[in-house]
Amino acid sequence: MTTSRPRVAIAGMSIESSTFSPHRSGWEAFTLRRGAELVAHYPFLADGAPLRDAADWTGVLHARSLPGGAVPADVYEAVRDEIVATLRQHQAEHGPYDGLLLDVHGAMTVVGRDNAEADLAAAVRDAVGPGTLISTTMDLHGNVPRELAVLSDLITCYRMAPHEDAWETRERAAANLLERLRGAGAPRKAWLQVPVLLPGEKTSTRIDPAASIYADVARVADLPGVVDAALWVGYAWADEPSCRAAVVVTGDDEELIVREAERLGRRYWDARDDFVFVAPAAPYDECVATALASAAQPYFLSDSGDNPTAGGAGDVTWTLARLLREPAFAEGGGSTAIYASLPDADAARAVAKAFAERGPGAPIDVEAGARVDDGPHGPVRLRGVVEHASEGDPDAGITTVVRVGGLRVILTERRKPYHREADFTALGLDPRGTDVVVVKIGYLEPELYAMAADWMLMLTPGGVDQDLLRLGHHRLAAPVHPFHAFDAEPELRAELL
Incomplete structure (x- = not known):
């Protein structure tokens, strides 16, 4: 031409x-x-x-x-x-x-x-x-x-x-x-x-x-x-x-x-019925129990229903609320975990202020999350100590770490996906030395996949719920598998454009 x-x-x-x-x-x-x-x-x-x-x-x-x-x-x-x-x-x-x-x-x-x-x-x-x-x-x-x-x-x-x-x-x-x-x-x-x-x-x-x-x-x-x-x-x-x-x-x-x-x-x-989850997949209780019973460290769990890299709001608290109640992660419970992450601008600023005034170990009691998507669960209460606070992350803005017993929660000003080891180590966290790492993600990105000693896909609620039928699609041009029944095999004829 x-x-x-x-x-x-x-x-x-x-x-x-x-x-x-x-x-x-x-x-x-x-x-x-x-x-x-x-x-x-x-x-x-x-x-x-x-x-x-x-x-x-x-x-x-x-x-x-x-x-x-x-x-x-x-x-x-x-x-x-x-x-x-x-x-x-x-x-x-x-x-x-x-x-x-x-x-x-x-x-x-x-x-x-x-x-x-x-x-x-x-x-x-x-x-x-x-x-x-x-x-x-x-x-x-x-x-x-x-x-x-x-x-x-x-x-x-x-x-x-x-x-x-x-x-x-x-x-x-x-x-x-x-x-x-x-x-x-x-x-x-x-x-x-x-x-x-x-x-x-x-x-x-x-x-x-x-x-x-x-x-x-x-x-x-x-x-x-x-x-x-x-x-x-x-x-x-x-x-x-x-x-x-x-x-x-x-x-x-x-x-x-x-x-x-x-x-x-x-x-x-x-092949439509042959596609399966890329990792063992189960509800929350089974995933956490399996991770805690495993000698593999770190054991990664994908909090898949609120994955921000699939379109989730990122601030769903359904999983975190349950982790905060887990006896294994309570003070003296014997197990450690990281939760990445929860965005809440006001809560992150409050935590950063406590860190600036009193330094590492500053006590904190703050409600966070569910400001955008409160459907599955409302805000959670983080009552613990501040281990880290910093500003200037190009995605997250203010980034903080709050320890509640053996659980470390990454609390940020804005949504951020945690896909690389440096995302954790920059905050003073050691994912390789942690028992359970819970990440808002679906399939693990390459660095996390390489780091994980083992992992499971946790089936949790949110805007990108893996249970598609639970979401309520109603505008798809029917029929579409697995939402509808088919009366006959589709023709699958290509159109020459």
């Missing part, structure tokens, strides 16, 4: 939004990057990287947030409208863009709107016109309605959960875009949705059947005549008609991409 160095814009908005959480992801939740700062955010566009000099890259605007609740309409519309206005301005000054890298998640819910990413893609397409190739890069826990697939000339997603290939996927999306700009132009796409909706903790690529299925996705992507292949699990904690698995195979061999898309879709459907 172009013989000179192409001009490529980067834009997008990325968040995973649970519609079952009362949390709202406003401006405070988003990090905004524009211009050179946005371009520099991508490691594969660093100075000297092969893709850096393959195009003239322009950072338009990207808004990124930790997963949370739905996005208020005015926040989304302001981001969308700035992207559109900036694209129009740049093109008026410098001419049309050859390509655009659209970086989205795929599970953004905007209050009062379905298919937010498709709306964003439509606005971007209107701004740049039909001559600009759009390459969309996504999380595999996103949804792909037909509109989004149509509006994207190229589209792909991660192939690993946990997402160790997140940057690799974005680089693949950029490389595919540049390759097609060298002359071949927009490929065809074979798209189909698979009526299955499962949580990420049952579809982790650490184990089969997902491990084998995603290996097959990579094999298809390498076939002659195929540009890329992608399989989306979908996002289980939003109640929108498009929430379900999807397959897109992109390429020039139309017969091949249709056949392979349908084969991948059928393979995923046929």
Whole structure:
């Protein structure tokens, strides 16, 4: 399409939004990057990287947030409208863009709107016109309605959960875009949705059947005549008609991409009852009893129902309330535990004030949590001593540690996921020397997985409850497994776009 160095814009908005959480992801939740700062955010566009000099890259605007609740309409519309206005301005000054890298998640819910990413893609397409190739890069826990697939000339997603290939996927999306700009132009796409909706903790690529299925996705992507292949699990904690698995195979061999898309879709459907939790999973009582009876240290427990990296509000206290009543973690109980974490701005400030005035060991008696999501349980009372307080964490703000008997509770000003050993050791905590570490997470991220001597997935309530049927979906485009019964096998026919 172009013989000179192409001009490529980067834009997008990325968040995973649970519609079952009362949390709202406003401006405070988003990090905004524009211009050179946005371009520099991508490691594969660093100075000297092969893709850096393959195009003239322009950072338009990207808004990124930790997963949370739905996005208020005015926040989304302001981001969308700035992207559109900036694209129009740049093109008026410098001419049309050859390509655009659209970086989205795929599970953004905007209050009062379905298919937010498709709306964003439509606005971007209107701004740049039909001559600009759009390459969309996504999380595999996103949804792909037909509109989004149509509006994207190229589209792909991660192939690993946990997402160790997140940057690799974005680089693949950029490389595919540049390759097609060298002359071949927009490929065809074979798209189909698979009526299955499962949580990420049952579809982790650490184990089969997902491990084998995603290996097959990579094999298809390498076939002659195929540009890329992608399989989306979908996002289980939003109640929108498009929430379900999807397959897109992109390429020039139309017969091949249709056949392979349908084969991948059928393979995923046929495995629907074979997906299991990535670790032993049980209710709270069984998990805690198993951890306390085990000689493995540290024993990790995932407080999965309020996982902030899946969209939970982060301040559900249901699990913590029970830990505070556990005799094993009481003063003199003989066992130690860490709880990561509980956000409550007022409580964190009170704890930090006590630490500043009296230092380590300062007594504290404060109520915390359930300020946003109080459905499963109200605030808890933390009566203990302060072991740590600091300010300036880019995610958490004020960060404190309150010890109640043998239990150390990380209490923060804002939500923060605890995924790395340094997140704990920076607070003076020793997770490796602790009996039980309870983390608000689903499947363990790589550092925690490597650190854990053993672990279980604790099935707890919250906005990202693993018991999907308990949540009350009612807007899915029926039938979808496991929510509905099927009168017949789905056809699983790919549409050539």
